[in-house]
Amino acid sequence: MSEDILANIAFDADGFMTDANAWTPEIAHALAAREGIELTERHWVVLNYARAEFKAKGEAPTLRNITKNTDVSTKELYALFPGGPGKLAAKIAGLKKPTGCI
């Protein structure tokens, strides 16, 4: 059932939503399920912060920015979003792919 809700959503080649406004918390659950993640309250601290930052700055926040402005440590970030917390959090939060650094 969780995949159905994603049926009408537009994604880029890497699976990032192209329109952050189309996102809903239900979509986040479905996107997380794709990644094998079950969202907890701690995930939501990160996701809510990432969305707020994106709204303010137009870019998904860096890991350093997240850990500086929330009570989530880098270690916890990697536990919550195994592999690449920056990219994964942005993906599940419905944000466009973070532009890598140069």
Place this chain on the structure above:
Amino acid sequence: MKTLLILGAGTAGTMIAKKMSQKLDSQQWRIIVVDRNEQHYYQPGFLFLPFGSYKPQDVVQPKRRYIPNRVEFILSDIERIEPEANRVLLTENKRAISYDYLVIATGCDIRPEETEGLLDGGGWRNNIFDFYTYEGAVALSHFLEKWPGGRLVLNVAEMPIKCPVAPLEFLFLADEFFTRRGIRNKVELIYATPLSGAFTKPKSAALLGGLLEKKHIHLEPDFAISDVDSSANAIHSYDGRELPFDLLITIPVNGGAKVIGQSGMGNDLDFVPTDKFTLQSKKWPNIWVMGDAADIPASKAGAVVHFQLEVVVENILAHMAGRELHAKFDGHASCYIETGFNKALLIDFNYDTEPLPGHYPIPGIGPFSLLSESVINHWGKLGFRFMYWNLMMRGLPMPVPDKFSMAGKQA
């Protein structure tokens, strides 16, 4: 009398001081430059110090030699910038300088203290070295002279770093160095990077990844370092990987000058929010930001500073005259990448276009070949030191175009 104040007399501060001294009427404007260090380091030379191919005297010159006579040079730490009051406080004699225009060119520096166990774990400058500082590069050269071989791990702690190709160049040169010493078979080379591949830009990442393989340098991608354990001589990543080492070469977290953060003017890493086209501060219209100090998505490199120069000069003059800011920086970067055994690559790119193969600066001819190894590129790299001291720092034109061009590139 009005004041143009320049903070930092490194690559950017020195060049803008020279240029503005030629443009501004000395009856109306005084120009002041502040730096805490009397020595000007040619930082690209730090790459060659560890292997003994450059000597310390090759990379240091007195700063004053490149500051024009009419410019006042103040040797002092900058204590605080007060952009609302248009004033900067220095530690020296507690002097306060009021300015009409400010150029921030305080660069960026390494912050080993940001990684647990790196600076304070017991290994620093014993079997852990950086080569992004003069002291680190010199200390490493003494260590390498006697090192019998073992496991060399090069770790980039976090992006962004200045000169993002330098870690790869270090590994290529290390491969050559140990080969020439006859101990390459006793040395393992490992590249642990937070990136998912060898470099940030896809085409060059693939090419550079191939070179790593060819030279038997092991790539450990997506490695986000959590801590250094010097009791076991190993580094750990946040996702639980452990990499043992005999020698750790670290590119620690890079940050802007601390004074930027202390003045409340920076982002999370104390880089100054800057308009990526006009190079004007996003917040204060009489402040310009050049070189590594800016938060713009361009490479942090001396060659980039060179391409920014005309834009900053034009825009400051336009702003002074109440005109619109027409000059736009295009993100142009042009980097030689030493690949060892007297060869080098050249990559040329900007905000919109990743490095492509071709010839530079003259289409179809070169003499430099883009994205492919050649001996001429290596001469180009070595020639950069001459151009740096004798052309760039003296305000003379360089034999390459400022603006990025697609001519000669194969898309």
